[in-house]
Each structure stands twice: as structure tokens, then as C-alpha cells.
Amino acid sequence: MTAKIIDGKVLSKKVMKSLEPRIASLKEKGIIPGLSVIIVGEDPASLSYVTSKGKACERLGIGSETIMLKEDTPQKDLLAIIENLNTNTRVHGILVQLPLPSQIDENTVLEAINSEKDVDGFSPVNMGRLISGQDCFAPATPSGVMEMLARSKINPEGKHAVIIGRSNIVGKPMAALLMQKKKGANATVTLCHSRTKNIPDITKQADILISAIGKPNFVTADMVKPGAVVIDIGINRVDDDTREKGYCIVGDVDFEAVKEVASAITPVPGGVGRMTIAMLMKSTVQAAENTL
Numbered sequence: 001m002t003a004k005i006i007d008g009k010v011l012s013k014k015v016m017k018s019l020e021p022r023i024a025s026l027k028e029k030g031i032i033p034g035l036s037v038i039i040v041g042e043d044p045a046s047l048s049y050v051t052s053k054g055k056a057c058e059r060l061g062i063g064s065e066t067i068m069l070k071e072d073t074p075q076k077d078l079l080a081i082i083e084n085l086n087t088n089t090r091v092h093g094i095l096v097q098l099p100l101p102s103q104i105d106e107n108t109v110l111e112a113i114n115s116e117k118d119v120d121g122f123s124p125v126n127m128g129r130l131i132s133g134q135d136c137f138a139p140a141t142p143s144g145v146m147e148m149l150a151r152s153k154i155n156p157e158g159k160h161a162v163i164i165g166r167s168n169i170v171g172k173p174m175a176a177l178l179m180q181k182k183k184g185a186n187a188t189v190t191l192c193h194s195r196t197k198n199i200p201d202i203t204k205q206a207d208i209l210i211s212a213i214g215k216p217n218f219v220t221a222d223m224v225k226p227g228a229v230v231i232d233i234g235i236n237r238v239d240d241d242t243r244e245k246g247y248c249i250v251g252d253v254d255f256e257a258v259k260e261v262a263s264a265i266t267p268v269p270g271g272v273g274r275m276t277i278a279m280l281m282k283s284t285v286q287a288a289e290n291t292l
């Protein structure tokens with residue numbers, strides 16, 4: 001069997017298209033959705049994400065600003081900037097790019113973001129709302145996975161979903177979204193992490209296998225049940241002398257081998273990453289609509 005490719009480029013374009021009339025309608029009411037992105041330091045991967053977010057805003061006519069801060073920015077300066085954005089009525093979404101340098105406490109910063117503008121869904125208020133099944137801003141990457149499954153007519157209900165990785169950004173909210181008591185979710189979820197014993201024994205039981213561990217080729221074909229759906233959230237840079245940049249981007253999954261076992265699979269690049277950006281745009285539009 002060769003797996004169907006779940007194409008993030010095609011699906012993310014559909015999400016972006018669906019936002020156009022919502023943005024037009026907001027503009028008729030005099031509202032331009034606005035997203036402020038703060039980046040501290042010059043981590044190349046973070047800079048690349050932030051550039052992609054800016055481009056997506058531009059494409060849709062969403063107002064965007066990127067606030068670039070020096071690596072040694074004190075926490076109090078960052079908190080003062082967030083406080084300003086919290087009260088700025090032209091700003092509907094605030095996103096602080098993670099990771100942050102060591103002098104800044106991530107939890108303090110995420111708690112400082114107004115939960116109505118927390119389009120990343122990382123603040124404790126939105127995390128709490130997510131886990132208790134309330135309406136909230138859910139993190140963009142796992143929301144993008146849910147959207148990709150739904151648009152590919154893959155229903156997680158009653159299926160065994162196995163997630164590898166327990167980060168606050170991906171693994172934990174992915175588990176929360178899949179186990180929601182609602183249409184398009186209702187999965188039985190197992191979450192594996194660095195202390196899990198016999199990961200392959202567990203992944204082989206997955207109907208839906210989701211990897212968010214950040215290790216190239218971690219998921220091999222012998223870890224996948226024939227016919228499983230495989231979602232690769234890893235974004236890893238590996239050296240590649242044949243490329244001008246000297247590296248290429250790969251996921252966590254041995255794509256070539258696993259696609260021969262799975263029934264459907266997301267590629268990297270061109271998979272979940274594209275969808276993450278589209279879902280962030282969706283949350284920003286939602287944040288603007290919530291002010292009406």
C-alpha cells in the first residue's frame with residue numbers, strides 16, 4: 001500500500017480562502033484584524049517562523065507588526081511591551097515566539113498576555129479552557145492537525161491516537177483536542193514521552209500516529225501499524241551539502257519507508273507547518289470578531 005499524501009499546501013490554502021470573507025466583513029465594520037509578534041533574540045528557526053507569519057498576514061490583509069528584541073532584553077522590558085499591546089485596540093492577537101532566552105521566565109510572560117488576545121493559546125487561561133472543553137484559542141499546530149484530519153475525512157472517533165512528545169506547544173494540547181467530547185474528536189489517546197518504555201510497542205497499536213519529538217527518522221516503518229494515519233509534526237534541520245543553504249528540513253518520520261505502510265501521511269515540508277500558519281491567521285480573525 002502507498003499512503004495518500006495529506007497535502008498541507010492545498011489544505012492550508014482552503015483555510016486561508018475561508019478567512020477572506022470574514023476579513024472583508026470586519027473591514028466593512030472598520031476593523032482590520034491585527035497581529036503583533038514579539039521575538040527575542042535571533043534564533044534562525046524562530047526568525048523563519050516569524051517571517052512566514054508576517055507573509056501570511058500580508059497575503060490576507062491582516063495588519064501585522066514584528067517586534068524584534070535583543071537576546072539580552074530584561075524580562076521587565078518584555079512585560080512592559082506586552083502590557084502596551086494588551087491595551088492597544090488595534091492589536092487583536094499577541095504572540096511571543098518561543099523559546100525565550102534564559103533570563104526570561106516563559107510562564108510569567110505567557111500569563112501576562114491578555115487571554116482574549118492570546119491567539120497562540122499558550123496562556124494558562126486558554127490551556128485551562130482547552131482541557132475543560134470550553135471555547136478557547138487552542139494552539140495552532142495541534143489545531144492544524146485536527147483541521148487536516150477533518151478536511152481529509154479522517155474521523156478520530158473511537159480510534160487509538162498515539163502522540164509522541166509532551167510539549168506544552170504540541171503534545172499536551174494535541175492530546176486534549178483529540179480527546180474532546182465532540183464531533184471530529186472522541187479519540188482514545190496515549191501520549192508517549194522520553195521516559196516511556198517500549199515506544200514501538202505502543203506506536204504499533206496506533207490508528208493515528210502523531211510525532212512531535214524533533215528527531216529525524218525517529219518513526220520507522222516497523223513502528224507503524226499497516227493502514228495507520230501518520231502525522232509528522234517534526235521540523236528538523238539536517239546538514240545537506242547539495243543545498244545552497246547547507247541544510248534541508250525533514251520531519252520525525254522516515255517518510256519514504258513509512259508511506260509504504262501507512263494509509264495516509266503528512267510530508268515535511270508541505271504538511272503540518274503550512275497549516276500551523278493558517279490556523280494562527282484563523283485565530284487572529286476570530287480574536288478580531290470577538291471584539292464586535
Ligand code: GUN
Pocket residue numbers: 095096097098099120140141169
Ligand atoms: N515556537 C515554535 N512553535 C511556536 C508557536 O506555534 N508559537 C510560538 N509562540 N512559538 C513557537
